[in-house]
Amino acid sequence: MKKELLILAFAGALAACSRPAADTSKTIVVWEQEDAQVAPYIDSVFEAFKKLPENAGLEIIRTHYQTEDLRSQFQAASLAGVPPDLLLGPSDTAGLYAVSGFIVPLEGHFDFTRYNRPVVEAITLDGHAWGVPVSNGNHLLLFYNKKFVKAPPKTTDELFAFCAGPAKQLKLERCMAFDGGEPFWLMPWLGAFGGWPMDGKKPTLDTQPMRDAVNFYLDLKYEKQYVPMECDYNCMDSMFKEGKVAFIINGDWAISLYQKHFGKDFGLAVIPRLSRTGLYPSPMVSGKYFMISAGAKPEKLALLKRLLEFYTTRENQVKQYQALTRLPALKAAGAAPEITSDEVSRISLDQILKGRPMPMATEMRAVWDSARNYLGMATTRKLDVDTAVRKMQENTDKKIAEMNQ
Amino acid sequence: MNVLTSVAEVSWFILLVAAGVAALVGYLYSHFKFYARSWFFPVVLAVFPALALAVSGGLLGGYTLKLWLYFAVAEAVIAAFFRYAVKGRHTVPYLLLAPAFAGLALLLVYPFVFEIYLSFHDLKLTTIMMWKNTGELPFVGLDQFVKVFTTSPLSETTFWELLLRTLVWTFSNVFFHVLGGFILALMLNNQIRFKGLYRTLLVIPWAMPQVVAVLAMRGEFHFTNGFVNIAITKLIDKLPFLAALGLAPVQWLSDYPLLTCTLINIWLGIPFMMVVILGGLQSISSSYYDAADIDGASYFQKLRFITLPLVRPVMMPAVTLGTVWTFNNINVIYLVTGQAGGTEQADILVSALYKAAFTYNRYSYSAAFALVVFAMLFFFSVFYLKSFDAAKDER
């Protein structure tokens, strides 16, 4: 009978392990994929919200994921019926969640006219707004090292003149650095040549502007040799920090880090106007958004709404700018003197105005994937530009068809 | 305080696992032992379904009659199997194996069934919503499997080219793992000083967290700042005639991404093989070598006729599993080419499969793809083991 006792003990133990579910109406679960230095700021806002008298006993659980993990975990959790209440992330995966029914449209709950139009546009799909913007930007800018560059170039001609002359005398390894393999860095130039990767939900890649933009890359890399041969994000970042290049094109997320690293040598400018077309490069603009999961309990919606409104008050938006150098999404906060008086934010805002909203459609995934592959083939001269661009378009169309058939 | 509670918690978990193992063994033992008794059927049918209900009810939060009925039917089948088929034979080996296989079943049966279900249906971006809301998916039969062979998740490379590339990747990796591991193990198996130190230093690639190890090695292949190209440049400076032969710094990551991945993966995998082979060498009695010495055998003869055949039983599982792992391992490829241009040139079957699943959300297609990969590996290993057995019988 000893074994029966054991079995009983085991059964009892297992039963004891299954705890009753806790009261979840006072708990908000938030998943995010922010860079690590952002977490303290998020927590401080949550703390302040919990301190409000009407929120006694509220608990907010924040869990960090890497970008890819957040997507797969949120999908799995949504399918399993246990998603978090809120998601804080960029707009590029929001299309996927919206199409899958994992997040809910919010236009009835929030007044979106209070936020900047482009940042709302970047989270709008099929006429619905899918997230509450908390910051505006995620756009590329030109950073320079004041030790080498006195006045930032206004046009690409000025930039190249610097690269051909002073940069050579300074014995820099290269003149400027950017992540040439990532199509995200190609988009500003594509815009400056008069193109854009998506027209509505239709990819428009096999175009003259795209061919011009890729040729422009090749010219920089092989003919002029102003940019490094083979350089990804970490490589360009190190080169700039170590003073091996004078310029870098990087996102607004890097502003505060470069400010800290370079001190008085930190320089920021809009990406110079393309002399050949006279147009300004147009980086993709989006932002960070709170999305409300479709699994959030309806009785909790009012609470979530209050939290998000609290997170994007004018005061908190200004605070967020001071802590993270991220531009506010709220129109009212954009006019605050703390922000308008600062040169860095003026430049960053200027660049945003020259940018275009990042398309939210799920078709964009196919564009990124194909563009990355064929841009790589073209810039390493494995394919000529015309063929690469043609195949880029063909393959994107094919993948979209497979995805949606 | 925290430290103590976590120790208590983990010890409790170990006890739980041990209790689970004991329960399983007890359950099977009663079937092995009492299968012939007249009270066997009534007693087991009364006791075990009720217990199972108690456990699963506690877990799933519901004690339903239906659940009990399922358990009763299952128990009846199991009991009948023990009474009429097993008849108490082979008690010891089955009891020894039961916990391991029960654990594997617990972990893998559900995912496997899940993948099979997906592969015959159509779960993708446009049907996720339907699945989430209704729990149902359109049935498409073998469509997904046909697509696996006819369409490719990549743009330039077909399924068959990808398969060939995967085979080359797998075999070159495993071959050099074994070769490198063997050489190092033989060197370490001598009477030399600092043996322990060497051994520890040599396992560093295995001991380091893989992400960091790979990123560090990736840095060494950087065009301007990597060790490899710097060494090449220095070499050309010293020996100019090499440049005439076409030796020059290489854009490793964009021109030869798969080669770079292979080199890094070889570096990563050698220490594991070395440790396994080193362990295997310990099983060889020195008397064989003594006898061979008396016969005047050369070093290579001893290697060929004593070491190799005798180390094989220990090495074989590592080689078989190493092949399976390498075939499915995309960590290195993902980390090395994740951001470089021309990513598709380094894709193998499994990384292409992940692209279909995670970039394009074609879950059913990728489930079918995963099952095809599974089938290929399965037939490979059955074939390989058969040939291994045949080789053993010859001797």
Next chain:
Amino acid sequence: MKTKMTAAAKRRLVKSVLLHAGLLLFAAGCVYPLLRILSVSLRPGDKLVSTDLSLIPAGATLLSYSKLLGDTMFLRWLWNSLLITLATSFIGVSLASTAAYAFSRFRFPGKKAGMILLLSSQMIPAGMLILPLFLMIMKLKLMNTYLGMIIAYSVSSLPFSIWILKGYYDTIPRSLEEAALVDGTSQVGAFWRIILPLSTPALSIAFLFNFTTAWNEYLVARVVLFSSKQYTWTLGLFELQGQYITQWGMFAAGSMLVTIPVLCVFLYSSKWLISGLTLGSVKG
């Protein structure tokens, strides 16, 4: 005093010099990347790559280490990992050593099928298991607990452990056990007193394998654990990695620190891996 070396002694000397030279070369290749990581962890400014090849970078600082230990729960994460890993290795090796005995010493129907079944458990691409695993963990209410992870880890290392132990048991002559059985020892006693002590090399391989696999595991941990207090170091360290910005200094510092326990385990267990009770003396 010069003594004339015999030819044999000379050969031994040459051999030993060659061996040391070869081993040193390989060891350098293994240590070098670790030193690069060390220099990343000492380098100010979170730079993963650098044009600077010197191992102790200019302006070297221990700031990353102090930030890692002071600002994050890194020690807690290490401790969690250590507990899970030890529990896993213990359970994994015990189950494998007995199961392998069954495969090695008994004939029973389904033996070959069982061996292949073990192998086939490793053949499904791991990434495809995330979704079903998540659903399963949910249903069994194992979210945020170590029990599920311990079971998953010990089970997933079983196939290799069982295979390697079976291979090793096969090389131990049956005559040894038979002699013991004649002397009146039970089957269990023979296994415990003869097979296990003779198999220390294979047992330590299995242990090392269990240990490193569980120590570095990421996928299952990511699915199971939600609260940072319970994280293993893999999850904790990846918290430092954002979409674009990664705190490479702290990341590298963490990597150095997590490598140390594994190296200690290797250093200790290699004693068993090599010497143990060599079969040679018994086989005779």
